[in-house]
Amino acid sequence: MQCSSRFLIGISERLNFSTSLQSQMPPQSFLKSPFDSAAYIELLKSFSSSFSLIHGKSIHAHLIKSQPKPCLFLQNNLLNMYCKCGDMVSARHLFDVMPKRDVVSWNSIVSGYFQIGLCYDSFDVFITMRHCDVVLDKFSYASALSVCARMREVNVGKMVHGLIVVCGLSKLAFLTNSLMDMYSKCGDLDRAWRVFDSSDELDDVSWNSLISAFVRIGLIEETQRFFARMHRAGVKMNSFALGSVLKACSSFGGSKELGKVIHGCVVRVGLDSDVFVGSAMLDLYAKKGLLDEAVKVFKLIPDPNVVVFNAMIAGFSRMDTEIDNMVTCEALHLFCEMLRRGMLPSKFTFSSILRACNLTESFELGKQIHGLIFKYHLQYEEFIGSALIDLYSKAHSIEDGFRCFHSSPKQDIVTWTSMISACVENEQFERALSLFNELLNDGRKPDQFTISSVMSACANLAVARSGEQIQSYATKSGFSAFTICANAQIFMYAGSGDIDAANQTFKELQTCDVVSWSAMISSHAKHGCATDALLLFQEMEHRKVVPNHITFLGVLTACSHGGLVDEGFRYFESMKKEYGIHPNVKHCACMVDLLGRAGRLNDAENFISESGFGDDPVLWRALLSSCRIHKNTETGARVAERVIELDPNASASYVLLYNMYLDAGNESLALRTRDLMKAHGVKKEPGLSWIEIGASVHNFVVGDKSHPKSDAIYSKLNEMLSRIERVDDHKDDTLEFEDIQLEHKESMFNCHSEKLAVALGVLLLPKSAPIRVMKNLRICADCHTTMKLFSRNERREIVVRDAIRFHRFKNGSCSCKDYW
Incomplete structure (x- = not known):
C-alpha cells in the first residue's frame, strides 16, 4: 500500500496533541480551596458537554469535602454529568443516596440508561417514577417514548400515549413530535399521521418528523407531496429540517432520486453551503456509493467542521467490496488534513479510519492509528474499542484484541459482541462460550448479534446441548424472531449433526433472507443430501431471492458430494453468466473435487491451470485426494510435488501422499514421504x-x-x-x-x-x-x-x-x- 506509514510518520512531532479538556480543568492550587455552587455547576456543565468523566469525578470529590450537604440543583448537575459520560453505576449510586429527588433527577436516570442502550432499565426507572407519585413532565414522557421507539414496542408506546392524554399534555408540540417519532419507528405510520392531523400545535420539527417517517419506509411519492404541502402551509425549510430529512433518507430506504429531489430544494432555499445540511447531503451520497457527488458537495462547503470531515472519511471507508488501497489513501489524506487544520478528531473519525484499515487488511497502518488514539485519550470509547478488536481479530492477534477489550471501561454490548465474534473468527470457540457466560454473570443483556456469534461457536464445536440452551435463552428473550438468530440456529443444528432440527428451524422462519437459504443449502450439501440442496436452490430462484457466492458454494459442494458433474458445471456457468459472480478459490476447489471424484483427473488438472488460481495449494490438494481415491500413483506423485512446493508446511499433503503409496503397496516410498515430512519439521495434527x-x-x-x-x-x-x-x-x-x-x-x-x-x-x-x-x-x-x-x-x-x-x-x- 503506497499510502502507508509515511502519512503518519512525524505527525506526533508536528502537531500538538493537547486537548481542550486539559485547559478546562482548574489548576490544582485552585482545587485546594472551596468555591461556590455556581462555580461547581459551570465546571460540571463543561465536563458534561466534553464527556470528561475523570475531571467530573475530581470535582465530585472536591465537592464532598467542601459541601457535605449540597443543594438539589447542584446534585442534579452532578447526576447529569455522570449520565452524560455514560457512568451509570456512579450515577445510580448518587441517585440512591440523594436525600431529595425531583422530576429532573428521575429524568436524568431514565435518559442515562437510554443513552447507553439499557432500554429495559430505563423503562423500569420510568415505571418506578410513576409509582413514587412524582409529577411527570414532558421530558419524562418524551424519554419513555424514545425507549419504546428503540425497542419497537408500539403497544407500550400506546399506553404511554394514553398517560399523556390523561395528563393533558397531548397538545404540546414537543410531545406530538415524540409520539410521531415513536409510531413511525414502530412501523405504525397511520397513527403517526393521525397524531399529526389532530394536533393543534405544530412546529418545524413536527413536519420534519412525518417527512422522515415517509423516507424511512421508502414512500417517495408521499414524501414529495408532503414537501409541497409543507411549502404551501408556509413552513420555512430551515437547515435543521432539511438536514434531518437528508439524514433519514441516507439512514433508511430512501432512493438516489429522492435524495436528488431534496438536494434541489436545498439549493433553491440557498442552504447548499450550510455545514449541517452539507454534511447530511455528503453522508447521503457517500452511503449510496456516489463518491464523486459527495466530493463535489464537500468542496462547496466553505468552512467544513469535524462532522463534515467525518462524513467524508466515513464515505471513503464504507465501500465494502469495492474498497481498494486508493480509497483508503483518500480517507487518510482527509484525516491528515484535519490534523493540519488543528481539528480534534472524534471517536467517529477514528472508527471510520480503522474500518478502512480493516477492509483493506492494512494492519500495520491500523496499529499506527491506534497509537494516535492513545495520544488523544480516546482508547476508552466503545466505538473505537470495537473497531480495534475487529482490527486485531482480522490480523489474528487475538490477545491484542483482548487487551483492547479489557481496557474499555464501559464495555457495552457492542464491545462484548465484537470480542466474542473475534474469538469465533480465530477458532477459539471455547473462549467465546466462556466470554458469553462471563457476560451473563456480569448482569449484561446480550443482543441478537451476540446470540448469533455464540451459536456459531456452538456450531463449530458441534455441541448441540450448549446450542439448545442458548436457543432457549434466545426464545425467552425474544431474539428467536430475529432472522440473524434463526440463521445461526440453522448453522448450529446442522453443524451438530441434527439436519432435521435445522430444517425445522428453516421452515418456521417468517422472513428468509439469502443467508437463510444459503445456510440450509450448505447444510444439506454437507450431510450428503445433494438432491434436497439443489431442489432448495431451485425454490430459492423461484421466489426471486438472489443467490450470492456462499449460496453457490453450497450448490457446488452438493454437486461434488453427489457426483453430479453435469449439474455442477451448469451451476458454475450460471453463477458467472446469470448472476455476475466471479468464482473464488473455494468455488474452483469444488469443481476440482467434482471432476477428481468422478475420475476425470486430467480435466481437473486442466481446470486448475485455467482457473487463475494455479498457485493455490488448496486446488492441488483436492486433486491429490482424488488421485488417492482412484489409486493413480503416477499423477498423484507429480501433484504432490507441486502442492508441497506451494505449501511445504501443510501436513495434509504429506499424509495424502503417504497413504496413496501405502494403498499401492509401496512401503518404501511411504516411509520416504514420512521421513521428508520429518526433515521439513512438519507435524501431523493428531486425530481427535x-x-x-x-x-x-x-x-x-x-x-x-x-x-x-x-x-x-x-x-x-x-x-x-x-x-x-x-x-x-x-x-x-x-x-x-x-x-x-x-x-x-x-x-x-x-x-x-x-x-x-x-x-x-x-x-x-x-x-x-x-x-x-x-x-x-x-x-x-x-x-x-x-x-x-x-x-x-x-x-x-x-x-x-x-x-x-x-x-x-x-x-x-x-x-x-x-x-x-
Missing part, C-alpha cells in the same frame, strides 16, 4: 474425536485409555466388533501414521478414536437417541465400513462429522452412498 453426552464432552484419540470408563468402553467395543462381519480389504492407514510401525498397525484399527466415542455413546445414551460423533480429520475406510455395520447390528442411527462432511449411518448404509 469427541461426543457430547448430557452436559459433558468426551474426547478420544487413537488407542485412548485415559477415560474413567475406559475398561467398559473397550469391553463394549469388542462386544460390538464380535457381532459384525469384518471386511478386511477395506482397511487402510488413513491419518494414523505418526511413528507406529507398519506391522503393528493392524492392532490399531479397533482403537480409532471415532470407534471409542461411538462405543461410549452406545453405553450411555438411550436407544432412541442418535449417536453423534465429531472428528477433526477424515474418517478412514475401515471405520466407515464398521460404522455402517454398527448402525445395522445395534439398530442405532450414528452420525459422524469428519473434516469434510457428515456421514449419517442408518440400517447399514451411509448418506454419502459410499461416494466420498
Whole structure:
C-alpha cells in the first residue's frame, strides 16, 4: 500500500496533541480551596458537554469535602454529568443516596440508561417514577417514548400515549413530535399521521418528523407531496429540517432520486453551503456509493467542521467490496488534513479510519492509528474499542484484541459482541462460550448479534446441548424472531449433526433472507443430501431471492458430494453468466473435487491451470485426494510435488501422499514421504474425536485409555466388533501414521478414536437417541465400513462429522452412498 506509514510518520512531532479538556480543568492550587455552587455547576456543565468523566469525578470529590450537604440543583448537575459520560453505576449510586429527588433527577436516570442502550432499565426507572407519585413532565414522557421507539414496542408506546392524554399534555408540540417519532419507528405510520392531523400545535420539527417517517419506509411519492404541502402551509425549510430529512433518507430506504429531489430544494432555499445540511447531503451520497457527488458537495462547503470531515472519511471507508488501497489513501489524506487544520478528531473519525484499515487488511497502518488514539485519550470509547478488536481479530492477534477489550471501561454490548465474534473468527470457540457466560454473570443483556456469534461457536464445536440452551435463552428473550438468530440456529443444528432440527428451524422462519437459504443449502450439501440442496436452490430462484457466492458454494459442494458433474458445471456457468459472480478459490476447489471424484483427473488438472488460481495449494490438494481415491500413483506423485512446493508446511499433503503409496503397496516410498515430512519439521495434527453426552464432552484419540470408563468402553467395543462381519480389504492407514510401525498397525484399527466415542455413546445414551460423533480429520475406510455395520447390528442411527462432511449411518448404509 503506497499510502502507508509515511502519512503518519512525524505527525506526533508536528502537531500538538493537547486537548481542550486539559485547559478546562482548574489548576490544582485552585482545587485546594472551596468555591461556590455556581462555580461547581459551570465546571460540571463543561465536563458534561466534553464527556470528561475523570475531571467530573475530581470535582465530585472536591465537592464532598467542601459541601457535605449540597443543594438539589447542584446534585442534579452532578447526576447529569455522570449520565452524560455514560457512568451509570456512579450515577445510580448518587441517585440512591440523594436525600431529595425531583422530576429532573428521575429524568436524568431514565435518559442515562437510554443513552447507553439499557432500554429495559430505563423503562423500569420510568415505571418506578410513576409509582413514587412524582409529577411527570414532558421530558419524562418524551424519554419513555424514545425507549419504546428503540425497542419497537408500539403497544407500550400506546399506553404511554394514553398517560399523556390523561395528563393533558397531548397538545404540546414537543410531545406530538415524540409520539410521531415513536409510531413511525414502530412501523405504525397511520397513527403517526393521525397524531399529526389532530394536533393543534405544530412546529418545524413536527413536519420534519412525518417527512422522515415517509423516507424511512421508502414512500417517495408521499414524501414529495408532503414537501409541497409543507411549502404551501408556509413552513420555512430551515437547515435543521432539511438536514434531518437528508439524514433519514441516507439512514433508511430512501432512493438516489429522492435524495436528488431534496438536494434541489436545498439549493433553491440557498442552504447548499450550510455545514449541517452539507454534511447530511455528503453522508447521503457517500452511503449510496456516489463518491464523486459527495466530493463535489464537500468542496462547496466553505468552512467544513469535524462532522463534515467525518462524513467524508466515513464515505471513503464504507465501500465494502469495492474498497481498494486508493480509497483508503483518500480517507487518510482527509484525516491528515484535519490534523493540519488543528481539528480534534472524534471517536467517529477514528472508527471510520480503522474500518478502512480493516477492509483493506492494512494492519500495520491500523496499529499506527491506534497509537494516535492513545495520544488523544480516546482508547476508552466503545466505538473505537470495537473497531480495534475487529482490527486485531482480522490480523489474528487475538490477545491484542483482548487487551483492547479489557481496557474499555464501559464495555457495552457492542464491545462484548465484537470480542466474542473475534474469538469465533480465530477458532477459539471455547473462549467465546466462556466470554458469553462471563457476560451473563456480569448482569449484561446480550443482543441478537451476540446470540448469533455464540451459536456459531456452538456450531463449530458441534455441541448441540450448549446450542439448545442458548436457543432457549434466545426464545425467552425474544431474539428467536430475529432472522440473524434463526440463521445461526440453522448453522448450529446442522453443524451438530441434527439436519432435521435445522430444517425445522428453516421452515418456521417468517422472513428468509439469502443467508437463510444459503445456510440450509450448505447444510444439506454437507450431510450428503445433494438432491434436497439443489431442489432448495431451485425454490430459492423461484421466489426471486438472489443467490450470492456462499449460496453457490453450497450448490457446488452438493454437486461434488453427489457426483453430479453435469449439474455442477451448469451451476458454475450460471453463477458467472446469470448472476455476475466471479468464482473464488473455494468455488474452483469444488469443481476440482467434482471432476477428481468422478475420475476425470486430467480435466481437473486442466481446470486448475485455467482457473487463475494455479498457485493455490488448496486446488492441488483436492486433486491429490482424488488421485488417492482412484489409486493413480503416477499423477498423484507429480501433484504432490507441486502442492508441497506451494505449501511445504501443510501436513495434509504429506499424509495424502503417504497413504496413496501405502494403498499401492509401496512401503518404501511411504516411509520416504514420512521421513521428508520429518526433515521439513512438519507435524501431523493428531486425530481427535469427541461426543457430547448430557452436559459433558468426551474426547478420544487413537488407542485412548485415559477415560474413567475406559475398561467398559473397550469391553463394549469388542462386544460390538464380535457381532459384525469384518471386511478386511477395506482397511487402510488413513491419518494414523505418526511413528507406529507398519506391522503393528493392524492392532490399531479397533482403537480409532471415532470407534471409542461411538462405543461410549452406545453405553450411555438411550436407544432412541442418535449417536453423534465429531472428528477433526477424515474418517478412514475401515471405520466407515464398521460404522455402517454398527448402525445395522445395534439398530442405532450414528452420525459422524469428519473434516469434510457428515456421514449419517442408518440400517447399514451411509448418506454419502459410499461416494466420498
